[in-house]
Amino acid sequence: MDPLGVTPVVLLACGSFNPITNMHLRMFELARDHLEDSGRYRVVKGIISPVGDGYKKKGLIEACHRLQMARLATENSDWITVDSWESLQSEWVETAKVIRHHYEELLAAQADSNDVDTVKHTKKRRMDENYFESSSHQKRRDGPQLMLLCGADVLESFGVPNLWRQEDITEIVGRYGLACITRSGCDPHKFIHQSDVLWRHRKNIHIIHEWVANEISATHVRRALRRGRSVRYLLPDAVLQYIQECDLYSDVSEQKNADVVLAPLQRYTGGSSS
Numbered sequence: 610m611d612p613l614g615v616t617p618v619v620l621l622a623c624g625s626f627n628p629i630t631n632m633h634l635r636m637f638e639l640a641r642d643h644l645e646d647s648g649r650y651r652v653v654k655g656i657i658s659p660v661g662d663g664y665k666k667k668g669l670i671e672a673c674h675r676l677q678m679a680r681l682a683t684e685n686s687d688w689i690t691v692d693s694w695e696s697l698q699s700e701w702v703e704t705a706k707v708i709r710h711h712y713e714e715l716l717a718a719q720a721d722s723n724d725v726d727t728v729k730h731t732k733k734r735r736m737d738e739n740y741f742e743s744s745s746h747q748k749r750r751d752g753p754q755l756m757l758l759c760g761a762d763v764l765e766s767f768g769v770p771n772l773w774r775q776e777d778i779t780e781i782v783g784r785y786g787l788a789c790i791t792r793s794g795c796d797p798h799k800f801i802h803q804s805d806v807l808w809r810h811r812k813n814i815h816i817i818h819e820w821v822a823n824e825i826s827a828t829h830v831r832r833a834l835r836r837g838r839s840v841r842y843l844l845p846d847a848v849l850q851y852i853q854e855c856d857l858y859s860d861v862s863e864q865k866n867a868d869v870v871l872a873p874l875q876r877y878t879g880g881s882s883s
């Protein structure tokens with residue numbers, strides 16, 4: 610928190626990005642405006658973290674292509690970045706673990722910058738003083754806050770049996786916080802009202818209303834591409850060019866993982882791929 614009580618925030622978006630669309634990029638802009646408009650936050654960075662191939666979602670093409678498309682989509686942004694850590698893991702990684710990883714990176718980066726102008730013992734004392742808690746994932750008074758950025762469908766997926774561990778949901782909304790963009794067909798306020806844990810942490814959940822309803826979805830983009838229909842202006846030109854050059858989406862790619870159980874469902878139900 611700075612002297613005026615404004616907390617720096619880093620927004621982390623996890624998802625398939627198969628492929629990245631203009632709406633994924635809009636999410637960041639909408640969230641930044643909303644959070645900064647409150648007068649309580651200053652959004653300093655956005656991170657896109659494409660899920661790894663181990664997620665096993667139907668039609669999920671290789672992470673290297675999804676990463677490259679995300680990089681092309683963000684090359685003109687001065688604050689949205691792409692991170693490959695999650696997608697490079699050999700197995701699917703729970704979102705809570707991905708958030709923890711990025712929070713630790715933020716703390717390490719901050720400790721490095723403190724190193725530059727502070728003698729070691731002073732820095733150590735300051736770090737000790739600045740921890741709110743003594744648990745393994747501490748919150749620091751002067752450090753940036755990391756928030757998960759998602760669409761309301763992801764928030765509502767918290768209610769799908771065997772998809773999320775309860776302790777992960779509690780950690781995400783309790784310790785970090787959520788910036789959630791409304792999506793047609795979803796009612797995040799009602800969903801929060803009906804969940805005790807989300808209700809308890811409602812002050813950490815920022816619902817951001819998208820007044821210019823935008824129905825772009827990666828599923829729609831893949832479908833249109835398979836049918837040879839134009840997807841121009843639904844995603845950045847550079848991404849479209851890359852898709853065409855590498856011939857990425859086809860009937861065959863859409864069948865990837867068609868007979869495989871989604872990784873979280875496999876992990877929490879002990880289900881197996883057939």
Ligand SMILES: Nc1ncnc2c1ncn2[C@@H]1O[C@H](COP(=O)(O)OP(=O)(O)OP(=O)(O)O)[C@@H](O)[C@H]1O
Pocket residue numbers: 622623624625626627630632633636758759760761762763790791792823824825826827828829
């Ligand atoms: N039109 C949209 N409005 C609000 N949130 C969105 C929209 N499109 C994507 N998101 C959000 O973007 C994040 C990444 O989602 P994802 O990669 O699944 O995109 P998607 O368009 O939903 O793709 P798919 O159709 O393959 O599920 C999620 O948090 C999702 O809720």
Ligand SMILES: NC(=O)c1ccc[n+]([C@@H]2O[C@H](COP(=O)(O)O)[C@@H](O)[C@H]2O)c1
Pocket residue numbers: 623624625626660664666702703704705763772773774777873
């Ligand atoms: N238990 C969990 O941590 C859990 C469960 C389901 C999806 N997710 C994440 O949510 C995102 C959802 O992406 P999709 O909407 O493309 O399926 C992915 O990043 C995925 O890893 C996390």
Ligand SMILES: [Zn+2]
Pocket residue numbers: none
């Ligand atoms: Zn989705």
